[in-house]
Amino acid sequence: MSDMPSKESRQLAAAxxxxxxxxxxxxxxxSIRLWDGTEIPLGDSVIxxxxxxISSPGVVTSLIRRPTLDNLARHFALKHIDFHGADLYTFxxxxxxxxxRRSLKGISKWKxxxxxxxxxxxTAESTEVDHCYSGDELGLHxxxxxxxxxxxxxxxxxxxxxxxxLDPEMVYSCAYFTDWSNSLEQAQHDKLDMICRKLMLQPGExxxxxxxxxxxxxxxxxxxxxxxxxGVTLSEKQLAFxxxxxxxLGLEDRVTVELKxxxxxxxxxxxxxxxxxVEHVGIDNMGLYMQTVNKLLxxxxxxxxxxxxxxxxATQKQFRKMRxxxxxxxxxxxxxxxxxxxxxxxxxxxxxxxxxxxxxxxRDHYAxxxxxxxxxxxxxxxxxxxMIGEERYRMWLLYLAGVSFALGxxxxxxxxxIGRKRASKGVSGMPPTREHLYEPKSxxxxxxxxxxx
Numbered sequence: 001m002s003d004m005p006s007k008e009s010r011q012l013a014a015a016x017x018x019x020x021x022x023x024x025x026x027x028x029x030x031s032i033r034l035w036d037g038t039e040i041p042l043g044d045s046v047i048x049x050x051x052x053x054i055s056s057p058g059v060v061t062s063l064i065r066r067p068t069l070d071n072l073a074r075h076f077a078l079k080h081i082d083f084h085g086a087d088l089y090t091f092x093x094x095x096x097x098x099x100x101r102r103s104l105k106g107i108s109k110w111k112x113x114x115x116x117x118x119x120x121x122x123t124a125e126s127t128e129v130d131h132c133y134s135g136d137e138l139g140l141h142x143x144x145x146x147x148x149x150x151x152x153x154x155x156x157x158x159x160x161x162x163x164x165x166l167d168p169e170m171v172y173s174c175a176y177f178t179d180w181s182n183s184l185e186q187a188q189h190d191k192l193d194m195i196c197r198k199l200m201l202q203p204g205e206x207x208x209x210x211x212x213x214x215x216x217x218x219x220x221x222x223x224x225x226x227x228x229x230x231g232v233t234l235s236e237k238q239l240a241f242x243x244x245x246x247x248x249l250g251l252e253d254r255v256t257v258e259l260k261x262x263x264x265x266x267x268x269x270x271x272x273x274x275x276x277x278v279e280h281v282g283i284d285n286m287g288l289y290m291q292t293v294n295k296l297l298x299x300x301x302x303x304x305x306x307x308x309x310x311x312x313x314a315t316q317k318q319f320r321k322m323r324x325x326x327x328x329x330x331x332x333x334x335x336x337x338x339x340x341x342x343x344x345x346x347x348x349x350x351x352x353x354x355x356x357x358x359x360x361x362x363r364d365h366y367a368x369x370x371x372x373x374x375x376x377x378x379x380x381x382x383x384x385x386x387m388i389g390e391e392r393y394r395m396w397l398l399y400l401a402g403v404s405f406a407l408g409x410x411x412x413x414x415x416x417x418i419g420r421k422r423a424s425k426g427v428s429g430m431p432p433t434r435e436h437l438y439e440p441k442s443x444x445x446x447x448x449x450x451x452x453x
Contacts, residue, residue, distance in 0.1 A: 010118045011057040012036055018115035029094060033084070047094075050085035058125030064116060065124060069324040073332070074127035077394045087378040089371055089401045096405070131392045133335035148234045148261070150280065150336030155235035159214070161387045165377040165400075170214035170241065173276040173306065174366035174414055184372045187365075192220040197437050198358070198418055199271040199302050201225040208232075208269040208296065210262050211277035215242030215255070222254040231257040232265065262292055271302050278307035278345065282338045283320070286345065290352035299423040303354060305345070306416045308366070312341035325402070333399045342415055354419035357430055363407050366414045370404035 012034065019032045019040040028042035033053040054060065059080045063071060075081045083091045133153055159170075166172055167188045175187035176194050195217060201207060203226030209218050212231025215238075222229045233239055242257045262277070272293055281289045293303055313319040319341060330337060346356055374397060377384060384393045406412040420428055 007118070007122070008057065011060075011122060012038075014115045014118045015054075015057070015060065016040065018112060021111055021115065030085070030091075047085060050091070050094075051083075053082045053084060055080045055082075056125055057119060058123050060116070061119045061122040062124040062127060064119055070328050070331070071127060073328055073395070073398055074129055075125070076398060077129055077332075077391045078127065079390065079394070080125055080127075087375055088397045089374040089378070089404065092401055092405070129332075129391055131389070131395070132331050150334075151234035152236070153335050154333060155233075156237045157388050157392075159237050159241045161384060162214075164380040164384055164387075165373045169216040169220075171216045172213055174362050175369040175372075176362065177365055177368060180368065184369070184376075187369070188216075189220075192217055193224070194437065195273055195275070195304055195306070195416075196221050196225050198416065199273065199304050200431075200436065201227050201271060203227070205270040206230070206268070208265075208272045210265070210272065210274045210293070211280070212238075212242065212257055213275075214238050215245045215257060217273060217275065218242075218255050218257065219245060219249055219251060222251050223249065227254075227271075229255045230269070231255075232260040232262065233257065234259065234261060262289065265292060265296055267296065268298055269296055269301070270298065271304075272297060273304045273306070275304075275306045276308070278305060279334070279337050279339060282336065283340050283344065286340060286348040287352065290348045290354065294352045294354065294421055297421040299421060300429060301421045303349075303419045303421070304416060305349070305419065307345070307414065308339055309342050309345065309413045309415060310339045310411070311413065312343050325406075329399065329402075332395045339412065342413070345415075346417065349417070349419045353422055355422045355428065356417060356419050357428065358416075358418040358434075360416045361413060362416060363410065363413045367404050367407035370400050370407065374400035374404060 015034055016038060019034075019042070023040060023042045026042055027044060029045060029047050030043075030050040030052060031039040031041045031046050033039050033051045035054060035056050039051060059075055062075065072081070085091070086094070133150075162170060162172065167175075167185045169185075169188060169192075171188040171191065174191065175184060176191035177187045178190055182190070199207070201221055205227045207218070207221050207227040207229045209221075209229065209231040212218055212233050215231060218229035218231040221227050231242065233242070236259060239257055239259050246252055246255045246257070262281075274293070278286070278289065297303060310319070326339075342359070346359070349356055377393075377397060377400065381393070384396075388396075403412065407414070420430070422428075
């Protein structure tokens with residue numbers, strides 16, 4: 001019988017050697033847990049129970065052969081790689097901030113390669129996942145009819161799933177924190193009210209919400225500001241929920257919703273809001289979108305556009321270069337999604353006869369919103385897994401945490417922009433200050449009524 005160690009034992013010894021060598025040069029607050037249960041601390045002050053586990057040597061082989069963000073995400077989704085001792089957001093936040101200035105200069109490349117060599121010819125762990133968009137997830141050459149497929153892939157998981165991490169009003173967009181310690185519920189209420197204030201909604205006006213979600217804004221606008229509100233969505237499950245909400249609040253005479261693409265909208269509305277909608281439109285369709293909104297407004301009608309953006313680059317070619325994280329997001333979470341930069345959005349508004357009156361950045365607000373969503377979803381792990389499966393649940397955790405970090409770092413931004421349709425010459429008639437956005441509600445209503453008179 002040969003005394004040569006088996007492939008499995010050589011791989012285990014190699015993994016222990018690699019991580020032990022790495023631990024000599026970094027000072028992380030967690031351990032690596034190998035497939036045999038061995039834990040190797042990666043620092044002098046590892047938080048008890050804080051560890052990253054690797055389920056098999058095939059995971060290492062897979063990552064060596066294909067060291068991509070997509071491959072890493074798939075291994076996490078399949079639980080081949082897992083985080084222990086804290087919710088995902090907290091674990092990654094600590095990893096990014098604690099001991100972040102560690103030095104890898106002392107690591108021997110030869111020793112690292114030698115340690116990993118037994119994995120190169122090994123059998124890679126499968127990364128086949130069940131839940132990814134089957135069509136052209138980027139939607140660069142989309143037909144308008146494909147928008148419904150994109151939206152339903154993301155939003156039609158189930159209303160019950162979204163209720164696990166959203167506020168009671170089911171607001172799935174950036175909250176507005178008048179105090180950073182406010183609850184998510186309070187911040188979402190304040191966001192709905194701020195939108196209505198920015199649009200200076202008045203009793204009797206007609207109001208359109210493009211991409212109305214589960215109906216929170218149209219109901220709030222009708223209840224609190226007396227408008228006649230209409231919302232459109234491409235999600236059948238959102239539509240059903242919104243209709244139930246309208247009936248339960250007794251708002252059937254003032255609020256309606258329908259399943260419709262924005263491109264097919266007709267009629268005229270005094271005020272229009274688009275909350276978290278432009279991300280689905282696509283940069284090449286931005287002109288069509290602004291043109292459509294303009295046609296739906298009367299002269300001096302107000303449009304509030306609320307959307308996520310990316311910082312502009314020196315050239316459009318650089319800006320539109322396909323980054324791995326965007327492809328990942330499109331494949332598993334948001335097919336067809338594309339983030340514009342603020343400059344182009346404003347250019348599109350002005351090119352289609354909107355006068356821009358106000359631009360406000362809410363990046364910090366959305367970073368906190370996504371953090372709270374991610375942590376809240378983590379608290380309902382078992383329920384979420386029962387509803388959408390473990391693989392998809394884990395992808396959603398990655399998505400919410402990743403968006404929060406991107407916003408926190410500034411690689412993604414979010415803006416609320418107010419535009420006024422300028423079909424005729426003359427002064428705008430807008431208020432001289434922003435006082436109407438912050439004064440008590442009774443004073444605000446009086447101010448709006450005086451302006452209307």
